[in-house]
Amino acid sequence: MRQADTKTHILDTAEALLQNRGFNAFSYNHIAQPLGVKNAAIHYHFPTKTDLGVALIERCRARFQQYTELLEAGEASPVLKFEAYLTLPWRYLRDGGKVCPLGVLEVEFNTLPEEMRLEIVALDQQMRAWLAIALEEGREQELLHFEGSAEEQAIVIAAALQGALQIARVAGQSAFDTCVRHLKQKLGLVN
Template sequence: MSTAAPATAFDTRTRILNLAEELLLARGFNAFSYQHIAKELGVKPAAIHYHYPSKEELGAAIIQRQQRRLRKWRDLPRVTELTPPQQLEALLDVYRHRAARGPQVCLFGALAADFLTLPAVMQQELRTFSGELTHWLAGVLAAGRADGSLRFIGHPFSKAAQVLTTLVGSLQVARVHGEEQFHYILRQLRTELLPPSAA
């Protein structure tokens, strides 16, 4: 029995999701349409609607996939077995990689700008994603302060929220001033969080 049709359908669905995510990160959710996706992929808009009947469903799928990526990354042995400073560096590397890709920002930064106009389901998915990332980082910071490998004043959750807000903003700043400005901000974060011998 041939499996070509399901494989092709799966590939089309993935290609749609990949391109939609790229457009979202580069332009924002409200700045692209199914017409943009269809033209880029060389298909009819009806093909997009077949896989994602509404743009709301497509947007939610993008966030949900990012959520799965976060959970998988967070639970990888190569992350869980790291020391708190190394886990922090692993997170910073994610943003470094994003900055190196040019004008794209992170998912949270792209959607936060459009948040008030997003469908309710997307708003909730974004809150869930952001909450999980903040709680994870708060745990890393708390563990690091407990063993003396990280330093900061205040509650770990508050510091985690501040660090993530800074990272989101640093990608926005890099759009205006270039990648070098992003690295200035990262160096300042490391200086504030790591003991002098490690910064």
């Protein structure tokens, strides 16, 4: 291996491009150039763009899995779990006005190959399912307060954050902060 792990570098740049421009708006050359490599090198690691897309989403899934396992292992409180969930979009925004990968992929959903669609659905379910459990835990411990099912609440939160990140692009950071503040307030987290 000339470079330690080109594959990881490819995924990193591809992921950034995904969140900054969308899946359809970047090419293999967009990835190759910053890495100082030719586009055939990308095809070596990911024969087709579909392969790349699937790998990208799978990595998101694995990372989220790790992240949550860490939180469970540390016996994080439901409130901390919720805050940890908020950290994800917050980092995206700070990191140059990126947007939630899931949001991008949902917008482009109809243009994407079946293999990617399945992964997208899986990622969406995985994230919302975990959040829902955390919320339910929080309610049982009377740390969080909301009506309706935790699954519903998870949807509302996910939708609000996803939309907020996007709106922040044209309305500024503060739009996102506003949404977060309102979500917290709604859950009874005074903060």
